[in-house]
Amino acid sequence: xxxSARISSRRGAGELESEVLAALWxxxxxxxxxxxxxxxxxxxxxxxxxxxxARLYEKGLVERSAEGRRHLYRPIKGAEELAAEQMQxxxxxxxxxxxxxxxxxxxxxxEDAEALRAMLKLRRRRR
Amino acid sequence: xxxxVYVPVALSVLVAVISRLMAARLSPTRGTVIxxxxxxxxxxxxxxxALVLLALTLLGFTQLAVHEATERGVVLLQPVPGVVGxxxxxxxxxxxxxxxxxARARWATRRELRELCRSCAPGELAVVPVAEPHAFAVPxxxxxxxxxxxxxxLLDGKERRVVLAHERAHLTGRHHGLRATAEVCAAxxxxxxxxxxxxxxxxERNADEHAATVSxxxxxxxxxxxxxxxxxxTERKHAVLGFIACxxxxxxxxxxxxxxxxxxxxxxxxxxxxxxxxxxxxxxxMAFYRLIHWLWLS
Numbered sequence: 001x002x003x004s005a006r007i008s009s010r011r012g013a014g015e016l017e018s019e020v021l022a023a024l025w026x027x028x029x030x031x032x033x034x035x036x037x038x039x040x041x042x043x044x045x046x047x048x049x050x051x052x053x054a055r056l057y058e059k060g061l062v063e064r065s066a067e068g069r070r071h072l073y074r075p076i077k078g079a080e081e082l083a084a085e086q087m088q089x090x091x092x093x094x095x096x097x098x099x100x101x102x103x104x105x106x107x108x109x110x111e112d113a114e115a116l117r118a119m120l121k122l123r124r125r126r127r
Numbered sequence: 128x129x130x131x132v133y134v135p136v137a138l139s140v141l142v143a144v145i146s147r148l149m150a151a152r153l154s155p156t157r158g159t160v161i162x163x164x165x166x167x168x169x170x171x172x173x174x175x176x177a178l179v180l181l182a183l184t185l186l187g188f189t190q191l192a193v194h195e196a197t198e199r200g201v202v203l204l205q206p207v208p209g210v211v212g213x214x215x216x217x218x219x220x221x222x223x224x225x226x227x228x229x230a231r232a233r234w235a236t237r238r239e240l241r242e243l244c245r246s247c248a249p250g251e252l253a254v255v256p257v258a259e260p261h262a263f264a265v266p267x268x269x270x271x272x273x274x275x276x277x278x279x280x281l282l283d284g285k286e287r288r289v290v291l292a293h294e295r296a297h298l299t300g301r302h303h304g305l306r307a308t309a310e311v312c313a314a315x316x317x318x319x320x321x322x323x324x325x326x327x328x329x330x331e332r333n334a335d336e337h338a339a340t341v342s343x344x345x346x347x348x349x350x351x352x353x354x355x356x357x358x359x360x361t362e363r364k365h366a367v368l369g370f371i372a373c374x375x376x377x378x379x380x381x382x383x384x385x386x387x388x389x390x391x392x393x394x395x396x397x398x399x400x401x402x403x404x405x406x407x408x409x410x411x412x413m414a415f416y417r418l419i420h421w422l423w424l425s
Contacts (some may be wrong), residue, residue: 025280028280082246
């Protein structure tokens with residue numbers, strides 16, 4: 001337990017950048033620094049989040065607008081439509097081609113899905 | 128040659144069956160995966176070489192040897208029947224076709240993925256505005272993690288960390304290479320399809336364990352995986368199941384248990400079996416060489 005806690009607090013800057021960027025994309029609306037902090041991990045220091053947002057801004061990955069004295073951040077969408085189209089095309093290839101994609105979660109049969117749902121519900125109740 | 132030439136085939140079956148039965152019980156360390164892939168490579172190489180030797184008997188060695196033997200008054204141990212030689216040659220051609228097919232499919236997908244990455248933002252993470260929940264790692268220098276916006280919106284901060292850590296583990300562990308190797312082995316020797324599936328499963332388990340460590344909670348890792356799998360299941364109408372069906376369920380169950388203890392015995396066993404095919408192939412080659420030597424040089 002101690003070991004894993006140590007590892008999680010030692011995440012590199014690049015990993016945190018990805019997490020912040022992921023949180024901004026997930027939100028689907030511009031976020032303040034405090035909101036980003038809440039969305040990523042409330043144990044993260046506010047200053048750290050601010051630094052990471054500044055770095056992402058310098059890299060041109062997020063844009064910011066001023067709202068009063070605060071900044072609002074949102075991810076920059078580049079060639080998003082092209083990327084979306086390319087991904088859809090990839091996902092609808094035959095199973096032969098699919099094996100190359102290392103998916104996070106492969107598809108489930110109906111019974112497995114049912115078992116998984118039950119497991120999730122059980123855990124939620126226990127918590 | 129008459130016995131040892133068939134040993135690689137028998138050992139491949141053994142490796143395949145053991146990997147099928149033991150995949151869920153092996154501790155998914157990188158060493159384990161490498162041992163299993165190594166065994167697959169040795170089995171594939173051993174069987175291919177055995178097939179080459181068997182196919183070579185078609186060139187008329189058998190008849191020649193039988194003829195010589197009767198002339199010299201020597202009794203030969205069962206020579207290779209002609210039909211086995213034909214089957215071996217056919218299996219070799221079939222294997223070659225399958226390897227080419229696998230290589231072309233991989234190549235095409237890799238090219239498409241690279242194009243996709245080019246239209247994405249720079250950096251380690253690229254988010255694609257697609258509603259379907261998907262995440263995958265794209266190998267390269269540097270590698271990239273592709274996630275759809277749909278998946279990110281589904282998860283909370285800690286669960287997103289699990290997904291990112293999981294994909295990153297694929298990149299840093301060079302899992303694509305290991306899986307590709309296992310796939311080529313399975314193309315060469317269809318008995319090794321079970322090993323390929325076991326490698327795919329072990330690699331996912333390895334990344335899951337890494338993600339659980341990074342997120343600091345096996346519970347969160349299991350939840351992220353369940354959520355993503357369920358969302359994907361409702362999204363897709365027709366499920367394509369691997370040989371190790373319910374692998375996601377097995378992965379979630381493994382995360383709900385204590386972290387696996389690393390074991391050396393089983394991975395070692397895989398390597399030993401793989402080496403067995405090599406030894407048998409070498410023996411068969413020596414017997415073949417002796418036969419030729421006996422026919423022409425004595």
